[in-house]
Amino acid sequence: MVTRGFIGRQPASKDAHRLPPGQHVVNSFPVLSAGPVPRLATTDWQFVLKLGPRVLKAWDWAAFNRLPQTTITTDIHCVTAWSKFDTSWEGVTVDDILADAGLAAPTEFALAHSYDGYSTNVPTADLINSKAMVALKYNGQPLSPDHGGPARLLVPHLYFWKSAKWVSGLQFTDRDHAGFWELRGYHMYGDPWREQRYTND
Amino acid sequence: MTSARPDRDAVTDHIEWQNATILCIVERTRTIRSFFLQLSRPFGFTAGQHVDLRLTAEDGYAAMRSYSIASSPTSSGIIELAIERLPDGEVSTFFHDVARVGDEIELRGPLGGHFLWPAHTTQPILMIGAGSGLVPLMSMIRQRSSSSRPVPTALLLSSRTWSEVLFRDELLAAERDGSGLSVALALTRDETTRSGDFARHVDGAMIADVLRRLPAVPSHVFLCGSNAFVNVATDGALDAGLSSATIKTERYGG
């Protein structure tokens, strides 16, 4: 439906193809989260890889920082309809995390867990083959607490709530368990190009 | 790490877009106006939820934004949104400068399954908001007023000036009705006229003061406003001794 009198701030046409349906470009970096920003020191931080309840491997901050670091520049898309182009991140790809644990991805599904108790589900296929990382830096600087620091998951091809802030680990599961937001009305998969914002979109 | 979360399948139906008609526009403050919308397909909701609005230009370009519902859940099929005009804002300036009564607006809802009024609690509730961040809290306060046994509730509301306090008269009337609602204003660029209000930005000492107006430690704390405000308010709430597990935030971005 055309809205009477609405013109809008149209994106430059060279960028239009980078914008998924219903999204608009921002230059700022809005912050959204469900609760307080956790007060978390890197000395207390660890990253735990699990298969169901079983711990496969855990890294402390220093050990995690010794893993191969990868830099990527990518567009990100938030379910609240803003997109930000050309964001630059540095961190450890999920492939490198698995390699350091001496493992291949053990199941088809995973849950990312966070220090604030939240979780989000992502199919394993969307985490491996250079599609996702645990990011430690944004724009060359340590990730600020607001944006998920010390470390956040980064799965840029899905809506940004899947890129769990304050990530504490990845848990492989034998089926697709809904995470925190997915239990609260958000889509199980969250593909911005198919506009999968809410359950059953 | 918590993995002990209930593992049920999400059962919510697909939430469809619908057209709503602007019934009435009310100037609330210098920068905030209420828009009363008649839904073509009325829905029930819980105080704290929001809708997504979609504006579409002639050439197909569309802009979408989220707005909290200010009204309390009723069966009328009319919802109230309160939209603050941001300079150069794409959608909010459309509402303030272009939209008029009778226009049709595309929306869908209710959305949001986290920042929700706990209808069944018997414990006190603390709310902290700034500016248009009052909107979902107002829906909660209105829902609370219509309940048979309203729980003790304290609202700490930050605004620039007395005249910019959104829903001021309604809030002050609700405070006077004796149901156990306490309202504290934090005016950042104005003097205070009421004892118990503050003439400064929200801080931990202020939150501790407001907490003493409740009969017990709140079981639910709702914080809403810009991200910067929510961060300051959460720090203050944690410093005042509240547990982070009780705090829910709604951030308007920015």
Ligand SMILES: Cc1cc2nc3c(=O)[nH]c(=O)nc-3n(C[C@H](O)[C@H](O)[C@H](O)COP(=O)(O)OP(=O)(O)OC[C@H]3O[C@@H](n4cnc5c(N)ncnc54)[C@H](O)[C@@H]3O)c2cc1C
């Ligand atoms: C769950 C939720 C509930 C909300 N509830 C409410 C509510 O009840 N009431 C309310 O008023 N708001 C609410 N908001 C905020 C609302 O969704 C919008 O973000 C807000 O209205 C601003 O939208 P806009 O299109 O007017 O501004 P935008 O166009 O998004 O811009 C925001 C600001 O950034 C500047 N800006 C950004 N990009 C550019 C650019 N390219 N060029 C120039 N300037 C730019 C603008 O000047 C403006 O000041 C809510 C947000 C969320 C997430």
